Amino acid sequence: MKIGEIIKLLNAEVHYLHNNQSDAEIKSAAACDLLSDILARVHVPDLLLTGLNNAQAIRTCSVFGIKAVVIVRGRPIDQKLIDLAHEEEITLLSTKDSLFIASGKLFSKGIEDAFEPCE
Amino acid sequence: MKLNEIIKSCGLELKNSAEDMDCDVTGGYSSDLLSDVMANAKDGNVWITLQTHNNIVAVAVLRNLAGIILVNGREPEESTLAKAKEEGIAVMSTPLSTFEIVGKLYGLGIRG
Amino acid sequence: METKFDKTVEILFELKVADVMRKDIISIGPSDMMSQLKKTLQERRISGLPVVKGSNLVGVISIEDLIRWLSDGDADQRVEEVMSKNPQCLYADQPLIHAVKKFDQFGFGRFPVLDRESGKLVGIITRGVIINGTLKKLEKEYKEEEIRQYRASHFFGDISADQKKVTLKFKISGKDFDNAGKASTTMKKNLKRMGIQPDIIQRAAIASYEAEMNVVIYTNGGVMQYTITEDKLSLNVTDSGPGIDDIEKAMQPGYTTSESWVKELGFGAGMGLPNIKKCSDKMDLQSEVGKGTTLKIEILIGEDHEVK
Ligand SMILES: Nc1ncnc2c1ncn2[C@@H]1O[C@H](COP(=O)(O)OP(=O)(O)O)[C@@H](O)[C@H]1O
Ligand SMILES: [Mg+2]
Numbered sequence: 001m002k003i004g005e006i007i008k009l010l011n012a013e014v015h016y017l018h019n020n021q022s023d024a025e026i027k028s029a030a031a032c033d034l035l036s037d038i039l040a041r042v043h044v045p046d047l048l049l050t051g052l053n054n055a056q057a058i059r060t061c062s063v064f065g066i067k068a069v070v071i072v073r074g075r076p077i078d079q080k081l082i083d084l085a086h087e088e089e090i091t092l093l094s095t096k097d098s099l100f101i102a103s104g105k106l107f108s109k110g111i112e113d114a115f116e117p118c119e
Numbered sequence: 120m121k122l123n124e125i126i127k128s129c130g131l132e133l134k135n136s137a138e139d140m141d142c143d144v145t146g147g148y149s150s151d152l153l154s155d156v157m158a159n160a161k162d163g164n165v166w167i168t169l170q171t172h173n174n175i176v177a178v179a180v181l182r183n184l185a186g187i188i189l190v191n192g193r194e195p196e197e198s199t200l201a202k203a204k205e206e207g208i209a210v211m212s213t214p215l216s217t218f219e220i221v222g223k224l225y226g227l228g229i230r231g
Numbered sequence: 232m233e234t235k236f237d238k239t240v241e242i243l244f245e246l247k248v249a250d251v252m253r254k255d256i257i258s259i260g261p262s263d264m265m266s267q268l269k270k271t272l273q274e275r276r277i278s279g280l281p282v283v284k285g286s287n288l289v290g291v292i293s294i295e296d297l298i299r300w301l302s303d304g305d306a307d308q309r310v311e312e313v314m315s316k317n318p319q320c321l322y323a324d325q326p327l328i329h330a331v332k333k334f335d336q337f338g339f340g341r342f343p344v345l346d347r348e349s350g351k352l353v354g355i356i357t358r359g360v361i362i363n364g365t366l367k368k369l370e371k372e373y374k375e376e377e378i379r380q381y382r383a384s385h386f387f388g389d390i391s392a393d394q395k396k397v398t399l400k401f402k403i404s405g406k407d408f409d410n411a412g413k414a415s416t417t418m419k420k421n422l423k424r425m426g427i428q429p430d431i432i433q434r435a436a437i438a439s440y441e442a443e444m445n446v447v448i449y450t451n452g453g454v455m456q457y458t459i460t461e462d463k464l465s466l467n468v469t470d471s472g473p474g475i476d477d478i479e480k481a482m483q484p485g486y487t488t489s490e491s492w493v494k495e496l497g498f499g500a501g502m503g504l505p506n507i508k509k510c511s512d513k514m515d516l517q518s519e520v521g522k523g524t525t526l527k528i529e530i531l532i533g534e535d536h537e538v539k
Contacts, residue, residue, distance in 0.1 A: 031218040033151035036502040037169055037191070039437050040509075049218070051155060052497045056444075059412035060497075063419060063436040065429075073159065080409070088416060098159070100149040100167070100221050101231045107222025115191070115216035152495055170500075171485075 001026050001109055003068065003091060006047075009109065010095040010102055012070060015077050016085040024091070026068065028114040031103040035060040043114035049102050053077060053094075055084055062088040072099045120144050120227060122185055122209060125165065129213065129223050134195055137186060137209035144185045147229045149221050153178050160184060161231075165224070167217055173199040179208045186210065190217045240328070240399060242368050244421055248330055249323035251364030252344045252354030258283040261290065261311035265300055268292060268310055281343045281352055282314045288343050288352040290314035321356060322347045327365065328397060330356055397459045403443055403470075405451035408496060414455050415440040422464070427532060435464055435530050438510040441503035442468045442526055448493050449473070450524070463512075464530045474520040482508065482516070 004022035007014060018024075029047040032038055035056055038048065044065045050057055053075040061069050068091035071077060077094050085092035095102055123140050126133060145163030150156050151170050160166060162183045168175060169190050176199060179187055186209030189195060195203070195210050203210045213220050258281045259268055271280065272294055279293035292314040300313050321330050321342045333342060344354040399421070401414035419436040423429075439455070446453040446468060453470030475481045482504050489499025508514050511528035518524040 029218055030216065031149060031221060032169070033155070033497055034169060034500050035497040036441065036500045036506065037151075039441065040502050040506045044433075050497070051150060051152060054496055055409055056412060056497055059416055059440065062416045063412070063433075063440045065433055073155070098148065098231050099217075100147045100225070103149065103218050103221040104147075104225025104230075107218065108225060111218075113216045113218040115219065153491070154495060 001106070001111055005109075006070075006106065007093060009105055010070065010093070010097055012093040012095040013077075015082045015092040015094065016090070018067070018089050018091045021091075024067065026111065029103070029106055029111050030066075030113055030115065031099050033099070038066075039064055041114075042116045045114045047106075047111075049099055049106075051075060051099055053081065055081065057081075058084045058088050058090050058092070061090045067091060068093065070095055070102060072097055072102050120229060122165070125224065125227065125229075126211060128227055129220065131188060131211040131213050134189075134210040134212055135200055135203040135208065138207040140209065142185055144229060146231050147221065147224050148184075148231070149217055156182065165229070167221055167224075169193055169217065171196050171199055173202045175199065176202040176206055176208050176210075180206050184208070188213060188220060190215060190220055239365060240397075240421065242365050243328040243331060244326050246327040246364060246368065247323065248321050248325050248327060248344055248356055249354070251327065251360050252323070252356045253360055254354050256281065256283075256352065256355055258352070259292065259310055260284060261309065261314070263310050265297065265308050265310060265313060269297055269301075272297060278340050281318075281355065282310055283352055286351045288318065288320065288345065290316045291318040291341075291343060293340070318343060320345050323353055327361060330361055332397065334358055334361075399457045399459075401455045401457075403446045403453050403455055405447060405453075405470075407447060411447040412440055412443055415443050418457055422459075427464075431464070431530060431532060434510040435466070438507045438528055438530070439466055441507050442466065442528075444498055445503055446470050448489065448498060453523075459532075461532070463532055466526075466528050466530075468526040469523060471523040472521060474522055474524055475516075475518040476520050478516055478518055 003024045003026060006026060026046045028045040029049055030038060030045040031049040033051050038060055046067055048061055048066050048069045049072055051073045053071050057069055071094040074096040121141050122144055125144060144165050146161060148160040148164040149167040151168050153174055156166060156178050160182045163185050165185045165188060166179060167188045167190060171189060171193050173196060175187055189212040192214040257275055259271060261282050261284050279291060281288055282290040282292055292310055296313050319337055319342060321333060321344050323344050323346055341355055341357045343352055344356055346353045403414060415436055418439060419432060422432045450470035450472060453468060456467045458465045480486055484505040485501040487499050487501035493499035512531045513529040515527040
């Protein structure tokens with residue numbers, strides 16, 4: 001699925017779109033509010049869905065190699081976060097959908113989770 | 120949809136039964152932040168989380184949730200199970216991730 | 232939080248050897264005579280030359296070689312009989328930091344620069360050329376005055392205090408959640424510029440980030456020091472308390488003492504230390520309650536991260 005389609009599907013606000021690439025392909029996603037759990041995964045998803053709207057949401061993507069993040073639950077996005085997304089080159093979107101609804105919508109369009117339980 | 124049907128369709132492992140396994144699930148809520156669940160989950164929702172600490176039972180009781188689904192193959196802590204028994208809160212687990220199990224529930228027609 | 236030192240290192244990663252090298256190469260041929268070399272070195276006031284046949288590098292010859300030859304009192308000889316063959320070289324597309332490392336490692340005054348594709352000699356690099364190139368770039372970003380002070384106090388010695396090493400230090404403030412993780416993401420970018428393999432960078436970044444978060448969350452601050460050598464990346468994280476009383480317990484997956492504010496921020500699930508261990512090839516955690524904690528990890532880089 002292309003980022004542009006995800007933006008439409010989630011009625012998402014675009015805060016930073018890396019390289020203006022609305023046709024960047026998203027194949028997999030993870031939904032999580034615990035960043036350490038993401039960092040302990042085996043595979044890197046293309047997209048992170050989270051209710052966290054702090055700097056760590058962006059830095060976790062940067063450290064782990066995730067290209068884009070959707071902040072759910074209509075959490076406010078402040079300018080500092082947008083600046084950081086810019087600096088770290090992470091696409092930053094937000095939606096009013098809950099984590100449940102946003103995940104459900106994306107799953108129903110064929111997005112998968114690259115999740116593999118470790119040991 | 121009833122809790123029982125959800126368990127069957129999604130292949131959930133039942134860790135603790137609720138008093139009423141035939142209750143209607145009003146929707147789903149997924150979050151790993153307890154205060155967020157306290158603030159935003161709705162009565163009768165099934166809660167998807169990777170938190171296993173016994174505080175989750177208290178939150179489920181306070182919010183009248185239909186049950187808790189633990190993801191990523193996580194086992195509830197002993198104290199969590201004990202508390203769930205005491206309070207009659209359904210606890211289930213799945214090897215799937217949050218994204219995957221939510222996707223399945225959504226596919227069954229469960230909404231927010 | 233960024234210091235001029237960080238900036239200098241960043242520039243050394245950013246600039247390529249080709250950006251600063253001298254392209255007006257003075258060279259000598261392998262069948263030229265030593266007496267000719269003596270003349271050239273004297274006239275040009277330089278301390279060494281590449282030996283070139285066609286446009287291919289076949290060796291290097293230095294003023295030391297010339298002195299040795301003179302003191303041996305031998306008859307005039309061809310340069311190729313005295314020169315060092317198989318010289319150490321740099322490639323034009325390597326980041327400048329590789330050049331800095333190489334100077335430290337070998338102690339030579341100059342390195343020939345080759346084009347990676349054709350193997351042909353395209354330039355010469357010296358310490359002076361590196362310093363000038365870096366300062367020029369740095370000067371664009373800082374005021375004259377600051378540069379002058381900086382020029383006096385820092386530079387080469389700082390970046391490579393020891394041989395064959397690049398060391399980077401970051402100060403971490405306790406409870407500063409906004410800036411937490413900045414050292415780790417900065418470091419990740421630097422490792423990328425150094426051309427280290429992506430999977431190793433990712434492991435290093437994860438371990439570093441979890442360690443940094445622990446310092447921010449549980450302590451009043453500390454220092455993270457990265458050391459990169461040919462074969463490994465080491466990270467040393469020290470803080471000044473409160474310390475961990477049962478390290479074995481702290482290492483267990485799921486064990487945490489984090490308060491709810493930490494959990495609300497997305498951390499404190501007790502997975503940090505176990506993940507640091509998983510990501511590193513070697514891990515050592517020492518702590519004294521009331522004094523502080525020291526975490527040392529090593530990640531092996533392996534041979535193929537840098538052209539020989
Ligand atoms: N630098 C440190 N100083 C003091 N205590 C620490 C430090 N690092 C870790 N700890 C202790 O070890 C526990 C486990 O750490 P970790 O595995 O990173 O999980 P978490 O941070 O999620 O609790 C922490 O809850 C804390 O009690
Ligand atoms: Mg931690």
